Amino acid sequence: MTASQRTPLPWWSRWRALASLALAWGLVFVGWSWVDGQRRRAAEAELRASLATTASASAGSLSAAVNRRLALVRGLAAFVSVELQDGDLDGRFSLFADALRTSTGGVRNLSVSPGFVVRYVNPVEGNQGVLGNDLLADRRPAFVDTVRRAILTGEVTTHGPLPLIQGGLGLIARQAVYLNDESWGAVGAVFDLEPIMAEAGFDNLTRLYRVGLRRGDGEVIAGDATAFETSPVLEVVRVPDGDWSLAIVPISGWRPAAADEGRVLLALVFVALGIAFSVVILLVVERRAALERLVIARTEALDQRTAEVVRANVALEQFAYAAAHDLQEPARVMASYAQLLKRDLAGSLAPDQAESLNHVVEAAGRLRSLLHDVQLFISEDRAPPPTAPSSAADAFKVALQTLQSRGRSVEGVVQAGRLPDLWLDPRRLSELLTILIGNGLEFAHPERAPEITVAVRREADGDVLSVTDNGIGIDPAYHQQIFQVFRRLHPRDRHQGTGMGLAIARKMVERVGGEITVVSTPGQGASFRVKLPPAGRD
Amino acid sequence: MTVADTNRFRILLVEDDPADAGLVKRAMRESRLLCQVEHVRDGVEALAYLRQEGEAYAGSARPDLVLLDLNMPRMDGREVLRLMKGDDDLRRIPVVVLTTSDVERDIEASYGLGANSFVTKPMDVNDFFAVIRQIETYWFQVVKLAR
Numbered sequence: 001m002t003a004s005q006r007t008p009l010p011w012w013s014r015w016r017a018l019a020s021l022a023l024a025w026g027l028v029f030v031g032w033s034w035v036d037g038q039r040r041r042a043a044e045a046e047l048r049a050s051l052a053t054t055a056s057a058s059a060g061s062l063s064a065a066v067n068r069r070l071a072l073v074r075g076l077a078a079f080v081s082v083e084l085q086d087g088d089l090d091g092r093f094s095l096f097a098d099a100l101r102t103s104t105g106g107v108r109n110l111s112v113s114p115g116f117v118v119r120y121v122n123p124v125e126g127n128q129g130v131l132g133n134d135l136l137a138d139r140r141p142a143f144v145d146t147v148r149r150a151i152l153t154g155e156v157t158t159h160g161p162l163p164l165i166q167g168g169l170g171l172i173a174r175q176a177v178y179l180n181d182e183s184w185g186a187v188g189a190v191f192d193l194e195p196i197m198a199e200a201g202f203d204n205l206t207r208l209y210r211v212g213l214r215r216g217d218g219e220v221i222a223g224d225a226t227a228f229e230t231s232p233v234l235e236v237v238r239v240p241d242g243d244w245s246l247a248i249v250p251i252s253g254w255r256p257a258a259a260d261e262g263r264v265l266l267a268l269v270f271v272a273l274g275i276a277f278s279v280v281i282l283l284v285v286e287r288r289a290a291l292e293r294l295v296i297a298r299t300e301a302l303d304q305r306t307a308e309v310v311r312a313n314v315a316l317e318q319f320a321y322a323a324a325h326d327l328q329e330p331a332r333v334m335a336s337y338a339q340l341l342k343r344d345l346a347g348s349l350a351p352d353q354a355e356s357l358n359h360v361v362e363a364a365g366r367l368r369s370l371l372h373d374v375q376l377f378i379s380e381d382r383a384p385p386p387t388a389p390s391s392a393a394d395a396f397k398v399a400l401q402t403l404q405s406r407g408r409s410v411e412g413v414v415q416a417g418r419l420p421d422l423w424l425d426p427r428r429l430s431e432l433l434t435i436l437i438g439n440g441l442e443f444a445h446p447e448r449a450p451e452i453t454v455a456v457r458r459e460a461d462g463d464v465l466s467v468t469d470n471g472i473g474i475d476p477a478y479h480q481q482i483f484q485v486f487r488r489l490h491p492r493d494r495h496q497g498t499g500m501g502l503a504i505a506r507k508m509v510e511r512v513g514g515e516i517t518v519v520s521t522p523g524q525g526a527s528f529r530v531k532l533p534p535a536g537r538d
Numbered sequence: 539m540t541v542a543d544t545n546r547f548r549i550l551l552v553e554d555d556p557a558d559a560g561l562v563k564r565a566m567r568e569s570r571l572l573c574q575v576e577h578v579r580d581g582v583e584a585l586a587y588l589r590q591e592g593e594a595y596a597g598s599a600r601p602d603l604v605l606l607d608l609n610m611p612r613m614d615g616r617e618v619l620r621l622m623k624g625d626d627d628l629r630r631i632p633v634v635v636l637t638t639s640d641v642e643r644d645i646e647a648s649y650g651l652g653a654n655s656f657v658t659k660p661m662d663v664n665d666f667f668a669v670i671r672q673i674e675t676y677w678f679q680v681v682k683l684a685r
Binding site for chain 1: 557560561564608609626637638639640641642643644647659662663664666
């Protein structure tokens with residue numbers, strides 16, 4: 001087991017896996033619901049189309065059955081009109097009506113009503129109750145309206161189906177008869193509804209479907225009234241004087257009718273899909289968890305290393321400070337007392353004794369210089385970056401003063417043109433110039449007077465500070481090495497220095513995002529170029 | 539200035555290294571200004587001297603100038619400086635921080651705590667003697683002290 005596998009996962013990582021699974025199954029359920037809904041709607045639409053065809057055929061049959069019977073009323077009206085001209089209505093009605101009534105089924109009676117009072121009825125038997133009935137004084141609802149509509153339109157009007165005086169449910173039809181453009185009276189017929197419905201195949205229809213038939217006024221006249229309440233397929237039955245509505249729905253309703261065996265298969269498909277999703281999610285979660293464990297383990301290791309680096313930096317900082325004070329102090333005291341001893345014993349010391357004391361003083365001085373430079377090099381890691389540009393001209397003056405205080409002759413040797421502000425703080429800038437100019441002075445050519453020029457060239461992406469000398473130059477093989485700590489190219493008895501100056505210079509420059517390079521031809525001189533971030537234009 | 543006048547000036551040297559203290563004393567002897575130097579070895583002794591605490595310092599004279607090292611055992615120079623500048627009786631005594639350090643952090647901290655000067659001890663003994671002489675000259679001949 002690796003360290004990453006042993007690292008426990010945070011609680012949110014486990015909850016995220018569970019939430020992903022729940023979301024996946026939720027999506028599967030929603031998908032299944034949507035597809036199943038679409039499938040059911042498609043099945044219902046298909047069933048509706050099928051029922052619409054059936055309803056249309058049935059409505060047509062019903063309309064034909066009704067209209068065939070209403071044609072009898074028109075025939076009776078024509079017969080009466082002819083007989084009124086010169087015929088014998090009394091004598092011929094019975095014979096004509098017999099033939100007319102028996103020509104089709106379901107005709108309860110035929111009647112003739114001169115002056116809108118029933119005088120002739122066929123057959124008489126069973127229909128005596130209607131004789132003498134004044135059609136314009138009948139109190140049954142809408143009865144008189146049908147008669148008056150017949151007088152006004154001259155067309156066949158219908159009334160019902162409604163309960164009849166003779167019993168049963170029937171359809172009453174009327175047509176007015178005119179004599180010399182005056183309304184003479186009316187003919188009428190009563191049809192039993194049941195034979196009409198049978199002829200239209202209504203019985204077969206009700207065995208297969210829930211069927212309802214209602215008049216134009218909304219009154220249900222046949223079948224099941226609830227058929228109109230469950231989103232039926234509706235079809236108009238064309239009947240003179242007011243259409244009827246035919247409603248058809250599956251006996252088990254739309255939903256059960258649409259629910260077929262495909263639903264189980266569909267559910268199985270989606271369950272399989274859900275399982276596949278779950279497997280993929282678990283694989284992804286496990287992979288991610290492994291990565292998270294790895295990241296956590298690496299982060300912990302990194303934190304540990306960072307803490308170690310921080311501790312090391314603190315220790316280094318403490319060392320740098322000790323180098324600045326505690327370590328330099330004994331060196332200085334040692335050198336001071338050696339100098340005092342030499343002075344106190346002046347005249348009584350043998351030459352080699354005096355030289356020994358000189359060596360003590362010189363070594364102590366070198367030790368202090370080394371400690372000073374080491375402190376400067378280390379503390380540069382923690383020195384704050386510059387917050388504003390500073391004057392290179394001022395730093396140049398400070399550098400010359402520092403070099404003079406160290407016994408260097410700079411008058412007429414070091415020159416500078418106009419020096420602008422640069423992106424370095426004053427301490428770094430003066431220290432940098434001290435190091436680079438001091439380097440040029442130290443490595444002057446033995447056969448010519450030293451000349452050192454300090455200049456700044458402004459470029460698009462920053463400023464280039466250059467310190468150019470005419471000294472002994474540097475072999476290209478050492479152009480990189482000279483910036484390393486304690487790197488010296490000459491013996492100490494020929495050239496002074498700790499070997500830290502250029503390393504400190506590079507660290508300072510790189511700390512602010514700059515770069516230091518050297519261009520040199522051995523024997524002709526060297527030019528150190530310091531590229532700095534732009535300090536702004538004045 | 540007469541010998542009698544200069545004798546009135548007293549310097550309290552706070553320095554844990556006796557060799558370093560010896561250098562300061564010798565520099566002052568050689569300066570011939572005849573200042574009186576009192577030497578204590580750390581911050582605790584310095585405050586006891588200044589506040590005349592304990593048997594050893596019951597009759598100690600108030601110094602005109604304090605030369606203060608920074609890094610010392612028991613109580614360092616920074617703490618001495620903080621306590622002196624927070625004490626109504628001692629805050630007028632000028633304090634010159636005299637140390638080997640030239641670290642910016644020490645320089646800023648010292649002035650922040652109220653040091654009157656910060657002097658880094660030079661490497662060369664002749665330069666060192668010159669610096670001590672300049673300190674004496676400045677504080678006892680150039681500057682007017684509150685007595």
